[in-house]
Amino acid sequence: MSGSLSIAGLGPGDPALVTPEVQAALDAATDVIGYIPYVARVAPRPGLTLHPSDNRVEVDRARHALELAAKGAQVVVVSSGDPGVFAMAAAVFEALEDAPQWYDLDIRVLPGITAMLAAAARAGAPLGHDFCAINLSDNLKPRAVIERRVRLAAEADFAMAFYNPRSKSRPEGFARVLQILRETCAPGRLITFARAVSTPEERLTTVTLAEATPEMADMRTVVLVGNSATRRVGPFVYTPRRADAGVTG
Amino acid sequence: MSGSLSIAGLGPGDPALVTPEVQAALDAATDVIGYIPYVARVAPRPGLTLHPSDNRVEVDRARHALELAAKGAQVVVVSSGDPGVFAMAAAVFEALEDAPQWYDLDIRVLPGITAMLAAAARAGAPLGHDFCAINLSDNLKPRAVIERRVRLAAEADFAMAFYNPRSKSRPEGFARVLQILRETCAPGRLITFARAVSTPEERLTTVTLAEATPEMADMRTVVLVGNSATRRVGPFVYTPRRADAGVTG
Numbered sequence: 001m002s003g004s005l006s007i008a009g010l011g012p013g014d015p016a017l018v019t020p021e022v023q024a025a026l027d028a029a030t031d032v033i034g035y036i037p038y039v040a041r042v043a044p045r046p047g048l049t050l051h052p053s054d055n056r057v058e059v060d061r062a063r064h065a066l067e068l069a070a071k072g073a074q075v076v077v078v079s080s081g082d083p084g085v086f087a088m089a090a091a092v093f094e095a096l097e098d099a100p101q102w103y104d105l106d107i108r109v110l111p112g113i114t115a116m117l118a119a120a121a122r123a124g125a126p127l128g129h130d131f132c133a134i135n136l137s138d139n140l141k142p143r144a145v146i147e148r149r150v151r152l153a154a155e156a157d158f159a160m161a162f163y164n165p166r167s168k169s170r171p172e173g174f175a176r177v178l179q180i181l182r183e184t185c186a187p188g189r190l191i192t193f194a195r196a197v198s199t200p201e202e203r204l205t206t207v208t209l210a211e212a213t214p215e216m217a218d219m220r221t222v223v224l225v226g227n228s229a230t231r232r233v234g235p236f237v238y239t240p241r242r243a244d245a246g247v248t249g
Numbered sequence: 250m251s252g253s254l255s256i257a258g259l260g261p262g263d264p265a266l267v268t269p270e271v272q273a274a275l276d277a278a279t280d281v282i283g284y285i286p287y288v289a290r291v292a293p294r295p296g297l298t299l300h301p302s303d304n305r306v307e308v309d310r311a312r313h314a315l316e317l318a319a320k321g322a323q324v325v326v327v328s329s330g331d332p333g334v335f336a337m338a339a340a341v342f343e344a345l346e347d348a349p350q351w352y353d354l355d356i357r358v359l360p361g362i363t364a365m366l367a368a369a370a371r372a373g374a375p376l377g378h379d380f381c382a383i384n385l386s387d388n389l390k391p392r393a394v395i396e397r398r399v400r401l402a403a404e405a406d407f408a409m410a411f412y413n414p415r416s417k418s419r420p421e422g423f424a425r426v427l428q429i430l431r432e433t434c435a436p437g438r439l440i441t442f443a444r445a446v447s448t449p450e451e452r453l454t455t456v457t458l459a460e461a462t463p464e465m466a467d468m469r470t471v472v473l474v475g476n477s478a479t480r481r482v483g484p485f486v487y488t489p490r491r492a493d494a495g496v497t498g
Contacts, residue, residue, distance in 0.1 A: 016273070019362065021265040058490075084369045086490070090377030093487035103483030109370035113268065113360045120333045121358035128339030130398060132381035132407060141492035149379060149405045156401035157394075158381060234352030238342035241307075241335070243390035 003069040005105060007089045009082040009112020010041055014198035017113045025076050025110055033065045034078035034088070042078065056139070058088060062095035066102050082114035086135045086163050115222040116161035119194030122204055124236030126192060126224045129243060131159035136166070138173060150177055154184035159230065159239055162223040166214060175214040181225065185209055190226040190237055193217055206237050252318040254354060256338045258331040258361020259290055263447035266362045274325050274359055282314045283327035283337065291327065305388075307337060311344035315351050331363035335384045335412050364471040365410035368443030371453055373485030375441060375473045378492060380408035385415070387422060399426055403433035408479065408488050411472040415463060424463040430474065434458055439475040439486055442466055455486050 006025040011017035026032065031049045032042050039052040053061050062077070069075045079087035089109050096102055120127045132153050136146060153160050166174040181189065187210035195203045195218070205216065209225075217223055230239040255274040260266035275281065280298045281291050288301040302310050311326070318324045328336035338358050345351055369376045381402050385395060402409050415423040430438065436459035444452045444467070454465065458474075466472055479488040 011268075014270070016270040017268050017360070019260075019266050019268055021263070024265070082366050082370075084366060084374045084376055086377075089370070089374035090487055090490045093374055093377075093482050093485055094489060096485070097482045100483070107485070109374065111266070111362050111366045111370040113362065114366065117331050117333060117360045117363065121331075121338070121360040125333045125338035125342055125358065127333055128335075128342075130381065130383045132379065132402070132405075133376075134379045140490050145406075145492050149407070152401050152405035153381070156398045156405075158398070233342050233346045234349070236342055236345070236356070238339055240343060241339045241389050243394050 002106065003072040003074065005065055005069040005075045005077065005092070005107045006110050007077045007079070007083045007092055007108070008110040009087070009114070010038060010078050010080055011113040012081060012115050012118040012198045013196065017118065017198055019110070019112065022110050022112060028074055029076040030074045031068050032076050032078055033061055038078045038080050058091035059095050062088065062092040065092065066095055066099065066105065069105055070102055079112070080115070082112045083109055084111065085114045085133065115163065115197065116224065118197045119192065119204070119222045119224055122194060122197055123192045123206065123224060124233070125238040126190070126226050126230055127159050127161065128239040128241060129159060129227055129229070131161065133161045133163065135163045136173060136177060137164040138170060143173060143176070146173070147176065147180055150180050151184060154181060157227050157243070159227045160225040162225070164219060165217040165221055165223050167219050171214060174217055178212055178214060181209055186228070189228070190230045190232070192224040192237055193221050194224060195221045197222070206232075251355065252321040252323065254314055254318040254324045254326065254341070254356045255359050256326045256328070256332045256341055256357070257359040258336070258363070259287060259327050259329055260362040261330055261364050261367040261447045262445065266367065266447055268359070268361065271359050271361060277323055278325040279323045280317050281325050281327060282310055287327045287329050307340035308344050311337065311341040314341065315344055315348065315354065318354050319351055328361070329364070331361045332358055333360065334363045334382065364412065364446065365473065367446045368441065368453070368471045368473055371443060371446055372441045372455065372473060373482070374487040375439070375475050375479055376408050376410065377488040377490055378408060378476055378478070380410065382410045382412065384412045385422060385426060386413040387419060392422060392425070395422070396425065396429055399429050400433060403430060406476050406492070408476045409474040411474070413468060414466040414470055414472050416468050420463060423466055427461055427463060430458055435477070438477070439479045439481070441473040441486055442470050443473060444470045446471070
């Protein structure tokens with residue numbers, strides 16, 4: 001049997017959000033590779049080898065997955081959420097770029113429920129109009145790029161989802177992003193801090209931009225910023241489908 | 250038993266991409282409401298009433314769903330993809346805005362695999378870095394807003410996903426968007442036209458911006474535009490996770 005490599009999204013945490021396609025790939029796998037807490041979500045069974053690894057070794061992990069698949073294993077690389085959104089799919093293709101001998105391997109990306117859409121569903125429909133997703137981590141890009149992008153996104157009146165908003169090692173980055181939002185958006189702009197959605201630690205808080213503080217986010221939080229028309233209805237937050245010309249506030 | 254309203258995402262088409270959470274809601278439903286082709290994806294059974302309706306009546310449909318739930322029905326409103334992305338969730342909250350008597354109804358949004366993420370997975374990882382989603386339909390917003398947003402997104406060097414790129418009634422809109430991309434991006438920029446992903450009619454084509462023509466898209470197509478660093482590797486298209494300062498091309 002020839003090998004295969006699936007890069008699969010486990011969704012935000014709740015097993016009821018894992019697609020049957022991903023579950024089938026896990027059931028057929030000989031090897032599951034990924035960051036420790038994601039591999040921990042896969043049930044052990046005879047014939048399955050789990051390969052948990054630490055974070056920040058994505059390309060090493062990807063190379064390992066490609067090697068195993070090339071030797072005939074049925075490999076699943078697991079990501080939280082969707083593997084194509086700030087996760088392992090791009091890392092696998094980066095590793096593949098250096099290894100044309102593996103171009104004809106059977107490689108598939110299996111989508112999952114990404115954090116921003118799980119969080120948006122819980123809040124209501126804050127991403128119901130045009131929106132963008134920005135990774136605020138500066139591990140892989142300069143802060144100037146992040147800040148410029150946030151500024152242009154506000155100018156375009158996108159709703160925004162921020163991944164990896166804040167870490168202990170660089171708490172000032174998210175404070176700076178909030179500052180840019182204060183310079184470009186009205187103080188009543190709604191912001192939802194959604195932590196660990198669909199897990200027992202889930203916590204959702206919606207505040208205005210004026211009320212938002214950097215401490216409201218940690219690395220398990222996705223931050224959803226409404227556009228200029230986003231509003232509350234009953235217990236929900238939503239962004240109307242309609243937009244008028246000239247809205248930039 | 251008191252009523253409930255779930256606004257559920259059926260994913261892009263393949264039943265293997267419907268989450269167990271959504272399937273459970275459908276299994277418990279007394280009434281399923283939605284656009285004709287989406288309701289057609291739900292298996293009929295005794296005790297379940299299907300309410301297919303035509304497009305462009307989203308708010309009427311949402312009001313009908315709220316009324317049924319208020320009377321005690323277990324209602325599921327179905328959308329293709331994710332209900333929070335250019336779909337029924339925002340329409341339900343719009344209807345709810347006029348009807349505070351329904352604020353305490355049991356309303357839940359159940360996320361699904363949205364078209365751009367299914368398409369991205371099939372292509373590789375073109376949305377592997379910061380990206381935006383723009384609905385190109387001008388039913389609910391002026392073309393000037395769309396065009397300004399595309400221009401700012403290009404300036405921010407977002408990868409982009411375009412929903413509803415082209416209809417028979419307004420073919421010129423997407424041509425104009427391609428023109429804006431030609432003014433703001435290099436001619437080698439990669440664009441993937443992903444039609445009916447995960448269905449028997451699936452068709453994916455990746456071309457350069459120089460090669461792209463308006464006819465490559467129809468209303469069943471989601472269009473993925475890479476950022477300035479998006480490239481091919483083997484049979485895949487991917488966007489590296491890393492970005493450098495000053496990239497705008």
